Amino acid sequence: MDSSKNQQNNNNNKSSKVTSTTSLGKRRSLNKRARNRAKGHQRREDPANSTMSSPKASEYGSQASPLRQPATPNEITKVTILGAAGGIGQPLALLLMLHSEYVQHLALYDLVHVRGIAADLSHVDRQCKVTAHLGPDELTEAVRDAKVIVIPAGLAQKPGMSRDDLFGSNAKIMYNLAKVCAQVNPSAHLAIISNPVNSLVPLTCEVYQRILGAGSRKEKSADSNSALSQPAAPPASPGAAAPAGSSAQKSAGKQQQQQQCFHDCCRRIFGVTTLDVVRASTLSAKSAFFKPEPNGLFKDPAKIAIPVVGGHAGKTIIPLLSQSTMKVDKKRLIEEKATTLTLIESIQQAGIEVLNAKKGAGSATLAMAYSACRFTISLLRAQQGEPNIIECAYVRHQQPLVSDLEYFAAPLVLSKDGYVKTQGFSLNKLLPYEQQMIEEGAKELRMSVAKGEDFAKEQLSSEKL
Numbered sequence: 001m002d003s004s005k006n007q008q009n010n011n012n013n014k015s016s017k018v019t020s021t022t023s024l025g026k027r028r029s030l031n032k033r034a035r036n037r038a039k040g041h042q043r044r045e046d047p048a049n050s051t052m053s054s055p056k057a058s059e060y061g062s063q064a065s066p067l068r069q070p071a072t073p074n075e076i077t078k079v080t081i082l083g084a085a086g087g088i089g090q091p092l093a094l095l096l097m098l099h100s101e102y103v104q105h106l107a108l109y110d111l112v113h114v115r116g117i118a119a120d121l122s123h124v125d126r127q128c129k130v131t132a133h134l135g136p137d138e139l140t141e142a143v144r145d146a147k148v149i150v151i152p153a154g155l156a157q158k159p160g161m162s163r164d165d166l167f168g169s170n171a172k173i174m175y176n177l178a179k180v181c182a183q184v185n186p187s188a189h190l191a192i193i194s195n196p197v198n199s200l201v202p203l204t205c206e207v208y209q210r211i212l213g214a215g216s217r218k219e220k221s222a223d224s225n226s227a228l229s230q231p232a233a234p235p236a237s238p239g240a241a242a243p244a245g246s247s248a249q250k251s252a253g254k255q256q257q258q259q260q261c262f263h264d265c266c267r268r269i270f271g272v273t274t275l276d277v278v279r280a281s282t283l284s285a286k287s288a289f290f291k292p293e294p295n296g297l298f299k300d301p302a303k304i305a306i307p308v309v310g311g312h313a314g315k316t317i318i319p320l321l322s323q324s325t326m327k328v329d330k331k332r333l334i335e336e337k338a339t340t341l342t343l344i345e346s347i348q349q350a351g352i353e354v355l356n357a358k359k360g361a362g363s364a365t366l367a368m369a370y371s372a373c374r375f376t377i378s379l380l381r382a383q384q385g386e387p388n389i390i391e392c393a394y395v396r397h398q399q400p401l402v403s404d405l406e407y408f409a410a411p412l413v414l415s416k417d418g419y420v421k422t423q424g425f426s427l428n429k430l431l432p433y434e435q436q437m438i439e440e441g442a443k444e445l446r447m448s449v450a451k452g453e454d455f456a457k458e459q460l461s462s463e464k465l
């Protein structure tokens, strides 16, 4: 391992529990940039390479940008956005395109407008192919071979609505999308943005379980492109190996194998809660808990990583201020309870604040697109084998972290096969009021989970799947 990689790993180990996107492209490609710079330098000194008519690369503003990196020569990484024409989908597509060192094919799927958006985006000077996929007939092609599928499809809140009020319309949308994703490309990582996240992730896991759990039945009729005939991933645990012996042993082994297969699918299904993490950093940086800089500006939020656990709605959004990477005086968090609670509430209510300020013209889209881009790039970096990539997300856990709750947002270590484990979350390390918030949030989460699972089970049964 070269020294800059070592340095990078050291930094990762020491620093934030949650990654920061500002340094994404920069860190990964320091060496490549140095090499490119060296090549550029050689070229300038070589008179054979200088022509009067063609301007130097550095004369173009965008080419001088440190974000601009060439695509990797051997492989194309495809990312698909389902709901790409919406308030989140459009800026997200643009941000992902700016990360063409990670994304070389952007597939945009929606029921409307998507061809025009793709045409527009395809003129951005990045080495990234953009394809448009309009309507259900083009959904299979959109999701096929994608490494990450990001889903902001569905209705957004209007003032006065709760996220749960969106369930009626968005559950059906998510169900139909999840079925196709599970059938066509179950090994892709799924990043679910659509609300209510707390119910739509369990709904999706249920769909995956049924469709992939019934793999042997379905395989026969599946087309050759269906990943049902190409299992998502080899079983990750030794327990998944088929045991020899009696028929009881065999059936127990099969059950264990199915459970492992289910977990392996769910490890790739993420409810995106990055916006809560981003808001927690930013609103805390502006709060009384951190002194402003000498120039009067608030602290750099990128240096304050605060895990946000639970879920993505009201009281289930639980920022753990005591676990901030930038030291907070824990005594102050307890003694100045009113300031602490005001800060926590402002993080929980940040979505409503935006909703009301937009006066019916939509909910959070720009900060969400930024957050989804950060999360997607983290997934891709982990898929490429980069270690120590940690993000908070709402996922299903094989062993519940909190009482009997299988679904819970927590900081996760990401890998090429989905998340591997939680990182640094331990109930008994938390302040008493944080533990109490988790208990209260858990009650709401239980209901949201049941709602999503029940919906999926009913639909799947009615379709005899």
Ligand SMILES: NC(=O)C1=CN([C@@H]2O[C@H](COP(=O)(O)OP(=O)(O)OC[C@H]3O[C@@H](n4cnc5c(N)ncnc54)[C@H](O)[C@@H]3O)[C@@H](O)[C@H]2O)C=CC1
Binding pocket: 082, 083, 084, 085, 086, 087, 088, 089, 109, 110, 111, 112, 152, 153, 154, 155, 156, 157, 166, 170, 173, 192, 193, 194, 195, 196, 197, 272, 273, 274, 275, 276, 312, 362, 363, 364, 365, 368
């Ligand atoms: N997880 C989070 O932190 C956040 C989640 N959200 C949620 O994200 C979702 C999207 O928000 P916006 O982009 O602002 O909404 P939007 O209404 O602007 O866009 C939604 C897009 O989804 C498309 N769509 C609807 N049905 C579809 C289907 N069956 N297949 C494909 N596309 C379909 C629409 O045509 C539209 O282009 C909402 O549910 C919102 O509540 C919003 C902000 C934060």
Ligand SMILES: O=C([O-])CC(=O)C(=O)O
Binding pocket: 156, 157, 163, 195, 275, 350, 351, 352, 354, 355, 363, 364
């Ligand atoms: O409230 C909404 O619909 C959007 C949302 O989830 C957020 O801004 O956190």
